[in-house]
Amino acid sequence: MDVAAAALELYGLPPDEFTAARNQVAQQAKDAGDNGSSATLKALRKPTLAAWLANLLVRSDPDGIAELTDLGEQLRQAHVARDGRSLRELTLRRHGLVHKLVIAARTQARAQGHTVSPSTEQRLIETLDAAVIDPGAAQLLRTGQLTSALRHVGFGVVDETGDPAQLTPVKPRVVRSSPRKPPAKPPRKATTRRTAQSAPATAARSRRAELRTRAEQAEREYAAAETERAQAQAELDAHEHQLADLKATIDRLTEELEQARQLLRDASRRTRALQVELNRTTRNATIAQQRRDAGQQRLADLDR
Template sequence: MAVELYGLDPDQFTAARNERAKEARAAGATGASTRIKTLRKPTLAAWLTNQLVRTDPEGVNDLTQLGDELRAAHLAADGARMRELTPRRHNLVQELVTTARGRAKDRGRPVSQSVADRLTETLDAALIDPGAALLVRSGQLTSALRHLGFGVVDETGEPAKFAPMKPKAVRRTPTKRPARQAAPPPPPPAVDRTLERRRTELRTRAEESESEYREAERAEAESLLDANQHQLADLTATIERLNEELEQARQQLRTAQRQTARLERSLDRATRTAAAAQRRRDANHERLANLDGLGG
């Protein structure tokens, strides 16, 4: 069930999860229904990682194998081997990020640079930490990962958990002798049984109504969260686009300023040349006038 849900697009996750939980509850599997409702919607970087596991399993397998080789070289203090593997590490991570961004764009979901950076951090964590590698290969990430030197954390800064919960130890209790059974109480009157059955029915209906109310509240909150996350992604993309346009405008401004400076220098030279030509013309006119005076 979780494998199927974490393979869906982010905007399909919440509705599909709630529907699966409702189906499980209708089938009487209340425990499974509760577990399904607790599944968290993946962030965009986590969704990209989960998609890589499904669409490029060989690339993810190469990544985890390279991580094993890097850790072995590190433990052996094999500097030559580390220098050999490090370029492969960077190239492989960038290839996977490029693949993930391209496939997301094909599905109408462009990926901003900040999300791509979190995907890069997740893949790097899988290279460094075997526990993070297990999480990545599960294809069920809910948050991007990041290695901080002392462990792996998710996007909120909380430690990422990989180890399954240990079962509680079951202690054997000493065997007791069966106590003497008392005489069974007399059966309750039919009216009491009817009232008790009615109370049970009303209590069940009240619990179902409370559960439905909580589920509706949760669905509404998740819908608002989804809308805010999409709005945040759109605003981030808009900011990046505006930053690119601003940088282009600055480059055009610098080009125009350089062109203006060249034109001003050309104008200054032309002005000086024209002034010198005018002085020569005036001098020639003066000499011509003097010659005309001598001839008269």
Template sequence: MDFEEAASRLYAAPSADFIATRNELAKELKAAGDQLGSTRLKALRKPTVAAWLANLVARELPDDIDDLLALGDEFRQATADLDGERLRELTPRRHKLLDQLSKSAAGLSEREGQKISADVGQKLRETLDAALVDPAAGEAVRDGRLSSALRHVGFGVVDESGEPSNVTPLTDERRKRAEDRRTKAAEAKQPADDTGESTAQKAKRERAEREEEEREAAEKAAAKKELEEAVAAAESAEESVTDLAGRLDAAREALADAQEAVHRIGEELDEARKSARDAQKESREARKRYNRL
């Protein structure tokens, strides 16, 4: 088992078992010699109910999610082309698909014994809509490892707290497939060279190769940054735990010393009071003897 498999198993676990499952999988990775994977896994956050539901939909209805993301491709292309008529045609499809996915999600959650509130249902719909609008959010939803619901706002995608989400920007491969469909007719009209490749096909292939190289470089850079941040966060958390444990032990020792001192001082106080009473008694007796003289 590697980190990717462990992460997939973790986010497929029931929400109530997330922490226990994470600890167990992290132990397995560490026992297998993958200390880095174990540290990365321990840095993963427990999903909110809305995120858990989105992850469930991604696992159970991958084809429907692909349809949603493909529709997002069409929206972006129509927007780029300033095709108002096409956008008007796509909008009802957008609402219908979101309605269908939301209804299916309700059935899945009921099957899992999880009651879904209206607020969670709305957050799921916003997450699915963000996946349609933003390619990076779409990839994150399809991966099924969200820890927070998503929402698309004017400047990008935010999480449930309103903070910018940590979805990793990726090149949208589905956009390339849409471009392929649009150029298919043109390719058929282009003369082929000695290799049987038309000018349009050659240009498309070269463009795809460049985009693939750029995508891989971006993914590696993003993955490296994510890994470094996760490792740093986990190491910082472990240092905090160690520090707090040491301070707790010191506090317990100080408390034990203080309790011992209280007991000892109490005994000394009792002895001092007894001595004071004896001295007072002796003083009174001495005064009486003096007065009789």
């Protein structure tokens, strides 16, 4: 049995279908006499809802996930180059893309009958942010086989329990972009047009339309507020990067200043030592000159 292919398919299933499907595949492998594959499949962990949402995005929008992880590389390069303008622009793009992906995941989950709570949505945002910050987290996300949401905590990436993030115990396969097939349209059901409608039915439809309009307006207001928040977050991130750069520059200049002071102290000691040596050699030269002059005078006296 191709365990990697089976795992990839399993992690594309909703969490409430995962366990039964995993056990069935593991049993099939056992029935075929492949006990090793059966044990490996049986050990696969059920994904949390946030992890499933991330896996869902990898499958439904691989190009968006690729754009997100590529953006992380661009941000790292801009940070190394200390390019403040690029950092601000890329950070704004990052928040906009994360917001877009989260909305897409929430919409797809709702279509499959799953409600995404604010806490689950926050875990998904943290997962996407971790993939931007950490190349290892980006690789974990691209496999489409997360079992837990990810979070970057400064020294690495952890899962929802706070433990270091681990991939599934099978060799990961990266889900790549592929042409999308249009969804099959359900057969149109025959309807009978009613020539007259009751007043309660009309009122109910009017009420639903009103609620739908309110919901759409609320969604637009939320999107506008989130965009404004993302812009503020982008500005804050850019200034934090600038602050970190300035602190690093101060540390570097402080170290260079201390090194220069040490060189100055060493040079001063060497100068004093050379001055002492010069004084000694000058005295020796003076004494030697006096001896030479005295010898020449004695020779001159003998010649008279």
